[in-house]
Amino acid sequence: MKITVLGTGYLGATHAACLTSLGHDVLGVDIDPVRVDSLNNGHSPVLEPGLDDLLTAGLQAGRLRFTTSVTEAADHARVHFLCVGTPQSADSWEMDLSAVDSAVDELVAHLDHGDHLIVGKSTVPAGTAQGLQERMPERVAVCWNPEFLREGHGIADTLQPDRIVLGIPDTGAGPAAGETVREIYADLGEVPFLVTDLTTAELVKVSANAFLATKISFINAVADLCEATGGDVSVLSTALGLDPRIGPGALSAGLGFGGGCLPKDLRGLTARAEQVDARQAADLFRAVDAENMHRRDRLVDQVTDACGGSVSDRRITVLGASFKPGSDDIRDSPAMTVIGDLEDAGGLVTVCDPAVPAYSRDLSGALRGAEVTVIATDWPEFRDLDPVAACDLVAVPTVVDGRNCLPVARWTDAGWDYRGTGRRAQSSGWNPASTASTAN
Ligand code: UDX
Numbered sequence: 001m002k003i004t005v006l007g008t009g010y011l012g013a014t015h016a017a018c019l020t021s022l023g024h025d026v027l028g029v030d031i032d033p034v035r036v037d038s039l040n041n042g043h044s045p046v047l048e049p050g051l052d053d054l055l056t057a058g059l060q061a062g063r064l065r066f067t068t069s070v071t072e073a074a075d076h077a078r079v080h081f082l083c084v085g086t087p088q089s090a091d092s093w094e095m096d097l098s099a100v101d102s103a104v105d106e107l108v109a110h111l112d113h114g115d116h117l118i119v120g121k122s123t124v125p126a127g128t129a130q131g132l133q134e135r136m137p138e139r140v141a142v143c144w145n146p147e148f149l150r151e152g153h154g155i156a157d158t159l160q161p162d163r164i165v166l167g168i169p170d171t172g173a174g175p176a177a178g179e180t181v182r183e184i185y186a187d188l189g190e191v192p193f194l195v196t197d198l199t200t201a202e203l204v205k206v207s208a209n210a211f212l213a214t215k216i217s218f219i220n221a222v223a224d225l226c227e228a229t230g231g232d233v234s235v236l237s238t239a240l241g242l243d244p245r246i247g248p249g250a251l252s253a254g255l256g257f258g259g260g261c262l263p264k265d266l267r268g269l270t271a272r273a274e275q276v277d278a279r280q281a282a283d284l285f286r287a288v289d290a291e292n293m294h295r296r297d298r299l300v301d302q303v304t305d306a307c308g309g310s311v312s313d314r315r316i317t318v319l320g321a322s323f324k325p326g327s328d329d330i331r332d333s334p335a336m337t338v339i340g341d342l343e344d345a346g347g348l349v350t351v352c353d354p355a356v357p358a359y360s361r362d363l364s365g366a367l368r369g370a371e372v373t374v375i376a377t378d379w380p381e382f383r384d385l386d387p388v389a390a391c392d393l394v395a396v397p398t399v400v401d402g403r404n405c406l407p408v409a410r411w412t413d414a415g416w417d418y419r420g421t422g423r424r425a426q427s428s429g430w431n432p433a434s435t436a437s438t439a440n
Pocket of ligand 1: 150151209252255256259260261324
């Protein structure tokens, strides 16, 4: 099928390449000519394993192309996926929908007289799609097909999804629109396919992210309780996760969630709940966000404590800047907040990250002379760091593990003073079985 994809950021580039691999003929559209050039040469705008190969395969097969021309897009296809960003507004918790509005308005202004289908994938507040449908000419239908992509797993999450959710309009065009989207994904095989109204589809996406965020903040809140009472959040988390009603995902305690999606989707949902006067819902979501932001202050407090009360002029090495391992994305990264706060407090901060270009990848160099070492992102190279070799490099063997990712016994055996989240601080020689068995 001939398809256009509007917006070629993380979501759009991945979606376009994946649609091509399903056999479709795809034209990607973006307002950024540099990005379009790069994509036309097979280079993804973001760090995403396998995406460059998939782009190159599509380009070579002649079924994938990128352009800045909306006229070309309007001519290319009758189905148009909307994949533009919806960041948090500069001055509120609401989502900024300006890219959605301008992409749709520009496209519609160029559409010929036939029937067209706009399939929204961008994450938007409940009611957005209905509003778009109402301002479309009758021959243009709008449906909503939210994405659930995790950065670093975008291709698998698109080609082997857990579920496909599709909101269709309550107009006569709804059922046919649903069939078209079903046909586009036909080769994905047996995947639960839920057809619903536009608003429910929008809400599925934001509530999925809000639920993941809630799980993370919940385990972090319990981590504080563990610290205050002498429990161990790692064992506790494993025990909770074994209950199939709870499940093990999103239950790792530590520095909390960040990135381009979870925080802004949670905030967008909070703002929407307030707009429609769903106050208890808004309070719940607000508490989840507050707990998450508290994690960052908490880590800075732990580092300050490790420095004896002030970080001023102390050499602190922060391992990790991206919001999670496997990504170079620093949007709303908890690590970046911690780095900024430690610098503001006068700390002499050295940062090491394997993917974020602003920082060094030289782990040994970063550790040399450190008075406190902080794990802010659980990159495998930090998790697997040899504590004996690292001990020889630092000035003071004190580690604050903001991701609870280090094998505690190995670190304390190597002489480190270990401070994690929701577990007792441990120094060399203190090594109870319960901690050793959960450390890995
Ligand atoms: C998320 C959702 O998972 C995805 O379905 C949605 O489409 C977009 O948002 P992503 O932003 O790639 O994907 O991040 P994810 O892997 O979910 O991690 C989010 C953040 O939570 C990271 O900062 C991570 O470090 C943190 N996290 C995750 C925890 O602190 N604890 C956990 O147990 C899991």
